[in-house]
Amino acid sequence: MKVLEMQNIGKSFNDLEVLRDISLEVDHGEVVSIIGPSGSGKSTLLRCATFLEKVDFGKIKYLGKPATMVNDENRAMYVGSSQLAEIKNYFSLVFQNFNLFPHYSVIKNITEAPLSVQHRDKEEVMEDAHKLLRKMGLEAKANAYPYQLSGGQQQRVAIARALAMKPEILFFDEPTSALDPELTAEVLKVIRQLADEKMTMVIVTHEMPFARAVSDRVIFIDGGVIVEQGDPEIVLGNPQQARTRQFLQTYQR
Amino acid sequence: MLGLMGQGMLKTCAIFILTLIGSIPFGMVVCRLRKSSFAPVRYITKFYISVMRGTPLMLQLLVWYFAPYYLFRMNIADWRFPAIIVGFVMNYAAYFAEIYRGGVDSMPVGQYEAAEILGYSKMQTFFKIIMPQVAKRVLPAVTNETITLVKDTSLAFTLAYQELFSVTKQVAATGTSMVPFAVAALFYYVANYVVAFVMEKIEKKLDYYK
Numbered sequence: 312m313k314v315l316e317m318q319n320i321g322k323s324f325n326d327l328e329v330l331r332d333i334s335l336e337v338d339h340g341e342v343v344s345i346i347g348p349s350g351s352g353k354s355t356l357l358r359c360a361t362f363l364e365k366v367d368f369g370k371i372k373y374l375g376k377p378a379t380m381v382n383d384e385n386r387a388m389y390v391g392s393s394q395l396a397e398i399k400n401y402f403s404l405v406f407q408n409f410n411l412f413p414h415y416s417v418i419k420n421i422t423e424a425p426l427s428v429q430h431r432d433k434e435e436v437m438e439d440a441h442k443l444l445r446k447m448g449l450e451a452k453a454n455a456y457p458y459q460l461s462g463g464q465q466q467r468v469a470i471a472r473a474l475a476m477k478p479e480i481l482f483f484d485e486p487t488s489a490l491d492p493e494l495t496a497e498v499l500k501v502i503r504q505l506a507d508e509k510m511t512m513v514i515v516t517h518e519m520p521f522a523r524a525v526s527d528r529v530i531f532i533d534g535g536v537i538v539e540q541g542d543p544e545i546v547l548g549n550p551q552q553a554r555t556r557q558f559l560q561t562y563q564r
Numbered sequence: 565m566l567g568l569m570g571q572g573m574l575k576t577c578a579i580f581i582l583t584l585i586g587s588i589p590f591g592m593v594v595c596r597l598r599k600s601s602f603a604p605v606r607y608i609t610k611f612y613i614s615v616m617r618g619t620p621l622m623l624q625l626l627v628w629y630f631a632p633y634y635l636f637r638m639n640i641a642d643w644r645f646p647a648i649i650v651g652f653v654m655n656y657a658a659y660f661a662e663i664y665r666g667g668v669d670s671m672p673v674g675q676y677e678a679a680e681i682l683g684y685s686k687m688q689t690f691f692k693i694i695m696p697q698v699a700k701r702v703l704p705a706v707t708n709e710t711i712t713l714v715k716d717t718s719l720a721f722t723l724a725y726q727e728l729f730s731v732t733k734q735v736a737a738t739g740t741s742m743v744p745f746a747v748a749a750l751f752y753y754v755a756n757y758v759v760a761f762v763m764e765k766i767e768k769k770l771d772y773y774k
Contacts, residue, residue, distance in 0.1 A: 363677055396683065404681045410674035413773050414696050424682035427692070458774040476682065 312339045314374060314401070314480045314511050315360065319385055321368030322352075322359055329355045330366075331535045337480060340509040344522035344543070347532035348558060353515045356532065357484050360513070361404045365389065373401040374479060400429070403473035407485040409465045411457040417444070417468050418453040421475045429476065436475070443471040447501060463494030467501055480511040487518060499525075519562050523547045531555045565735050569744065572731030573751055579648060579717045579727060580755075584710065586653035591660025595668065598661055609661075616658035622722045625651040629723050648720045656713060663705045667698035700770045707763040714755050728752075 315337040322330040329352045337343055345353045358364040360371070362378070368385045371378040378398050379387040389395060411420050421440040425431050444450050447467040457465055466486060473481055483502065487495040499521050505512065506525045516522050522529055523543045530540040531550070539552045550556045597609040616624070629647040632638040640647075671694055679689040718729035732748040735741075 361681060363680065399681075399683050406674060406678065408674055410672075410678035412675070412678070412693055414700075423692070424684065427688065428683040456773045472682075 312374070313337065313372075314339050314341075315513070316370070316372040317356075317360060318370040319368060320356070320359060320366050320371070321385070322355060322364065322366050329535050330359065333369075333532075333535070333537055335360075335513075335530070335537075337511060337513060339479075339511055341511055341527050342506045342525055343513045344526040344529045345513065345515045345532060346517070346519070346522060346529060346547075346558075347538075351532045352535040353532045354484055357404070357482050357513065357515055361402060361482055362395065362399065363404075373398050400476070401479045402482060403476050403478040404482040404484060405466070405469050405473050405486050407488050409457075409462070409469045409489075411465055411469055411472070413457050416454050416456055417449065417460070420457070420468060421472045424472070425475050425477075440471070440475055443474055446504070447471050448497075461494060462490045463497045466490065466494075466498045470498075470501055470505075474505075480513065481505070483512065483514040483516070485515050485517065487516070517562075519547055519559070531558065533558065565739065565744065566747075568731050568735055569728065569747055569751075572726060572728035575720075575725065575727040576717045576729075576751075579652060579720055580714060582649050583652040583656055583713060583717075586649065587656035587660055588706075590653060590657040591664055594657050594661035595664040598665055599668070613658045613661060616655050617662075621651070621655050621716060622719050624655055625719060625722050627651075628654075644723055644725060648723060648725055652713075652716070656709065659709055660706070663702050663709065664698065666705070667702040668694065670701060671697060700767075703763065703767050703770065707760065710759050710763065711756050714759060715752060 313336050315335065317333065317335040320330050320333045320335075321328070333352075333356060335343075335356065345356065347353045355364060359366045366379065366387045368381070368387055369379070370381055370387070376394070376398055377390060378395060379389050381387055390398075412423070415423060418437075418440055421443060422436050425436045425439070426433060441450070441453070444453055447470065449464060449467055449471070452460060452464065452468075457468070460468065466489075470481075470486075486502065487498050490498060495518070499518065502512070502514065503521075503525050514522070514526070526543045528540060529543040529546040531538045531546060531552070531554075533554055539546055539550060539555045545551070546555065547559065550559060594609060594613070597605050598613065600606045600609070625648060628651040629640065629644065632643060633640045675693055675697070676689060679693045684692065717727060720727045721730045721733070724730065728748055728751060732744045736744040
């Protein structure tokens with residue numbers, strides 16, 4: 312079962328074409344890493360997948376349910392807001408800058424949306440939240456406020472907040488780019504653990520060894536198109552395209 | 565003397581409290597209109613704010629009070645106090661609206677995006693995520709405005725309303741005494757001391773997060 316299908320996606324900001332005819336499909340339980348130079352369109356692709364940006368062209372489907380329809384010229388039209396709201400339940404996104412709610416405690420950050428958006432049972436939500444905190448190694452921080460936490464701890468709370476919504480697929484937009492190496496390791500460990508549990512994930516990252524270890528598939532994007540994709544050992548270990556090789560060399564200092 | 569001045573103080577308090585009750589929420593409405601995506605609404609609101617800020621409140625009070633009679637020959641016998649409150653609320657709402665706008669605009673876009681990803685509606689995002697944080701950010705500026713308001717109540721003197729300032733002037737003239745001035749000064753000072761004290765308490769209460 313395909314969790315996400317994006318077909319022939321095009322996106323421009325004014326006259327600048329950021330994504331050109333990109334297609335991306337993600338299977339249930341698959342971990343896909345997206346790499347590429349800054350400005351390549353990888354974050355925009357994620358933002359389009361999560362509806363933070365609207366695509367101009369192409370189809371988006373989650374679990375077979377269309378979020379956009381296209382006309383003869385492949386121009387995208389979004390479905391109604393109630394259908395879109397339902398589809399939004401299928402995914403969540405972890406941001407580069409965490410974007411926790413500073414006025415909520417850790418536990419409230421995690422439980423607020425399941426309670427007031429999904430209207431789930433309070434006891435169940437609280438139990439889930441404590442389980443997630445245990446998993447993130449943050450049980451002791453349930454009542455802390457975000458400013459009292461390190462960046463790595465904040466990002467783990469953000470991951471817990473995303474998981475509390477019980478998404479079918481979890482997107483990560485450079486989840487460790489705002490963290491120093493030590494804190495990066497603790498966040499990557501959590502993501503790796505999720506991969507072992509067969510969580511469906513799409514990760515935009517600059518952490519090449521991590522992408523190689525954790526992914527089922529690596530996609531290299533440059534100039535708004537997919538240049539190369541496939542097995543991480545091939546894309547990262549023995550790339551077929553000159554541009555991929557050139558990009559990876561900048562990471563081997 | 566003190567009896568007259570006491571009544572004046574009560575009237576001053578009435579102007580102060582009613583103006584706050586009216587202008588703090590109305591300022592939110594004005595702020596929302598000022599940020600409307602419909603350009604005519606935005607421009608009209610901008611014009612309203614610029615007039616409220618660009619002309620003396622004293623003059624505005626005269627207009628609110630006399631316009632119904634000068635323009636429409638309406639009876640304004642019972643209109644004095646309402647005109648004062650309308651004038652103050654309309655004026656202060658413009659200032660509060662701009663303070664709120666500064667607070668709303670200073671919110672990082674990531675807060676909106678996180679709320680959107682979590683499925684919050686626009687209303688929920690505003691009331692649960694944005695407004696509590698904006699309130700904390702604008703509090704010092706709101707305190708400033710509130711302190712100014714305590715002193716601005718004396719402008720009701722323009723419409724011969726018997727609030728503390730008007731009464732003080734009369735009582736002092738009658739008794740050729742400095743005492744009423746001192747009493748009035750003490751009253752305004754203590755009132756503002758209380759305002760600052762209360763606002764500081766509220767700020768401390770919101771200090772649990774950064």
